[in-house]
Amino acid sequence: MISFENVRYRRLFIDTLTIAPGVTSIIGPNGSGKSTFLKICAGIAEPDCGTVLVDGRSPRETEIGYVNEFPDRNILFSTVKDELASPLRFRRTVCRETDRAVCTCGEMMGITRLLDRNMQDLSGGEKILVAIAAACISRPRVLILDECDSHLDADRCAWLDTILRASGAEYVIRCTQQMEAAANGDHLIFIEKGRVMHAGTPAAVFPLLAGTPFYPLSWRYPV
Amino acid sequence: MEVSGVKIVLDHLTVGYPFWSLAAKGVFSPGIHLISGDVGSGKSTLALMMAGLRAPDNGTVIREGITRTMLSFQFPEFHVTGLSVADECASWNLDLDAVILSAGIDADEETPVLSLSRGELKRLHLTCVLFLDYDLLLLDEPFSSLDCPGKEQVCRQISERSGGITVIFTHEQSIFPRIDHIWEIAGGELVDCGDMPGAVVRWQHAPPLVKKLMRAGRIPHAVTPEGIREAACRTRG
Numbered sequence: 442m443i444s445f446e447n448v449r450y451r452r453l454f455i456d457t458l459t460i461a462p463g464v465t466s467i468i469g470p471n472g473s474g475k476s477t478f479l480k481i482c483a484g485i486a487e488p489d490c491g492t493v494l495v496d497g498r499s500p501r502e503t504e505i506g507y508v509n510e511f512p513d514r515n516i517l518f519s520t521v522k523d524e525l526a527s528p529l530r531f532r533r534t535v536c537r538e539t540d541r542a543v544c545t546c547g548e549m550m551g552i553t554r555l556l557d558r559n560m561q562d563l564s565g566g567e568k569i570l571v572a573i574a575a576a577c578i579s580r581p582r583v584l585i586l587d588e589c590d591s592h593l594d595a596d597r598c599a600w601l602d603t604i605l606r607a608s609g610a611e612y613v614i615r616c617t618q619q620m621e622a623a624a625n626g627d628h629l630i631f632i633e634k635g636r637v638m639h640a641g642t643p644a645a646v647f648p649l650l651a652g653t654p655f656y657p658l659s660w661r662y663p664v
Numbered sequence: 665m666e667v668s669g670v671k672i673v674l675d676h677l678t679v680g681y682p683f684w685s686l687a688a689k690g691v692f693s694p695g696i697h698l699i700s701g702d703v704g705s706g707k708s709t710l711a712l713m714m715a716g717l718r719a720p721d722n723g724t725v726i727r728e729g730i731t732r733t734m735l736s737f738q739f740p741e742f743h744v745t746g747l748s749v750a751d752e753c754a755s756w757n758l759d760l761d762a763v764i765l766s767a768g769i770d771a772d773e774e775t776p777v778l779s780l781s782r783g784e785l786k787r788l789h790l791t792c793v794l795f796l797d798y799d800l801l802l803l804d805e806p807f808s809s810l811d812c813p814g815k816e817q818v819c820r821q822i823s824e825r826s827g828g829i830t831v832i833f834t835h836e837q838s839i840f841p842r843i844d845h846i847w848e849i850a851g852g853e854l855v856d857c858g859d860m861p862g863a864v865v866r867w868q869h870a871p872p873l874v875k876k877l878m879r880a881g882r883i884p885h886a887v888t889p890e891g892i893r894e895a896a897c898r899t900r901g
Contacts, residue, residue: 442716454827469782470783470809470811470813470814471769471781471786471787471809471811471814472769472770472780472781472783472784472809473682475781476781476782486696504864505783508784510809511739511741511782512739513739513741519717522883554683556823558683562681563704564703564704564707564708565708565738565739565805565837566703567703567704570703572801588783588808588809589783590806591740591805591807591808591809592703592746592805593703593835594701594702594703594869595835595869595871596702596834597703597870598700598837618783618809618810618811618812618815619837619838620812621837621872621873622837629778653812653813654811654813654815654816654839656813658838658892659872659873659876661895661896662873662892662893662896663896664873664876664877664879664880664882
C-alpha cells in the first residue's frame with residue numbers, strides 16, 4: 442500500500458489515504474492539487490508535515506518512474522535514443538545491456554521509428570511517448586504519469602492503458618482529464634481544493650459525480 | 665467584425681522530412697473547422713503553415729481578406745511573456761480582473777504565471793485568446809490540460825464565435841464545440857470529410873462514443889454534448 446498520514450504541503454491537506462496496487466486515476470478541477478499530489482507520491486516534493494510511505498518506505502527510497510505534464514520538462518538529452526537510455530546509464534548499466542533494453546523498450550512502446558530522431562523535432566505527443574518509455578525502461582515499482590493522455594490520440598490512449606498494465610509497475614498513478622480512461626482504472630481519487638473528496642473504485646466514485654462534467658459520457662449515455 | 669469574404673486556400677501544399685510528409689489541399693471558409701489526426705501526423709506543422717509561420721516545401725497558402733490571425737500553440741507556456749498574471753494580461757492589453765474571473769483561476773495580480781498549474785495556465789491563455797476577434801483563429805490542441813468544466817466553457821466560447829475562420833487541431837475524444845466542417849490527416853494527406861452533419865460518417869478519427877452511436881444506427885447531427893445526448897436518447901435512428 443501507498444499510505445498518506447496527516448500530509449500538509451502547499452494546498453494539499455490529506456489526513457488519511459491508502460492506495461492499493463493497480464492503476465489509480467487522479468481526477469479533479471484545474472488547480473486542485475493533482476500535480477502536487479503526484480510530486481509527493483514521486484518523492485519530488487516532500488510534505489511540510491505528515492508521512493507518505495510506499496509499502497513502508499519513503500518514495501525517495503523506491504524505484505519510481507515519473508512523467509511531467511509539461512512535455513519539454515522531461516527532456517534531458519538531444520536524441521531519442523540517449524533520452525531512452527539515460528535511466529539505465531545513470532545507474533551504470535553496461536552498454537550492451539542498455540542498448541538491448543533501448544531496442545526492446547522502443548519496440549514495446551511502438552517508437553522504434555523515433556529512436557534516431559532529435560527530441561526537439563518530435564511532436565508534443567511523440568515527446569510524451571518517449572518520456573513514458575524512459576519512465577518505464579528501468580521497470581520501476583511505481584509509475585507516475587501527469588496528464589500524459591492529454592497529448593495522445595484515441596488509439597494511443599487505448600494503447601497506453603495496455604502498456605501501463607504490461608509495464609510491470611506494481612502501482613500506476615495517473616492524473617487524467619479523460620474520464621473514460623479513468624473509468625477503466627482500478628481505483629479513482631477525486632481531488633478538489635487540495636482535499637481528497639472521494640476515493641474508491643470507479644464504480645463507487647463516479648456515481649458521486651453524476652450531474653457534473655466529470656461523469657463519463659459513456660456512462661451518461663450508454664449505447 | 666469584418667469577416668465576410670475571408671477564405672484560406674491550401675493550394676497543393678507539401679512538406680516533407682526524412683521521417684514523415686504531409687500533403688494538403690482545400691478551402692477553408694468562415695465557420696468552425698475541426699482537424700484531427702494521429703500523434704505525429706503533422707497537425708501542428710499544418711497549423712504553422714496556415715498561420716504563415718512556416719513555409720511549405722511546395723504549394724502556397726492563400727489568405728483572402730485575412731488581416732488578423734491568431735495561432736494558439738499546443739503548449740501554453742510558449743505564449744508566456746510576463747512574469748506575473750498582471751504582466752501577462754497587460755501583454756494582451758486586457759483587464760486583469762475580467763480575465764481572472766472568466767478564466768476561473770485561483771490567482772491574483774502578483775501570482776507568477778509559471779507557478780500556475782498547466783491547466784490553469786491553459787485557462788489563462790485561452791481566456792486571453794478568446795477575448796479578442798480574429799479573421800483566422802488557429803487553435804492547436806486547445807483542450808489538452810483543461811478539466812471537464814474548462815473544456816465545456818471553452819467549447820461554449822468557441823461555439824459563440826459569430827464570424828471568421830476558426831480551425832481546431834485536436835485529438836480530443838469527449839467534448840467538442842459546434843463544428844461546421846471536419847478534416848483529418850490520414851496516410852500523410854489532409855482529407856476533407858465535408859460539412860456536418862454528413863462529415864461524421866466519413867470521419868475515421870471519430871471519438872469512440874460517436875463510433876459506438878453510429879454502429880447503433882444513431883448518427884449524431886452534431887458532436888457537441890447536446891448533439892451526443894440527442895443521438896443517444898433518440899428512439900429512432
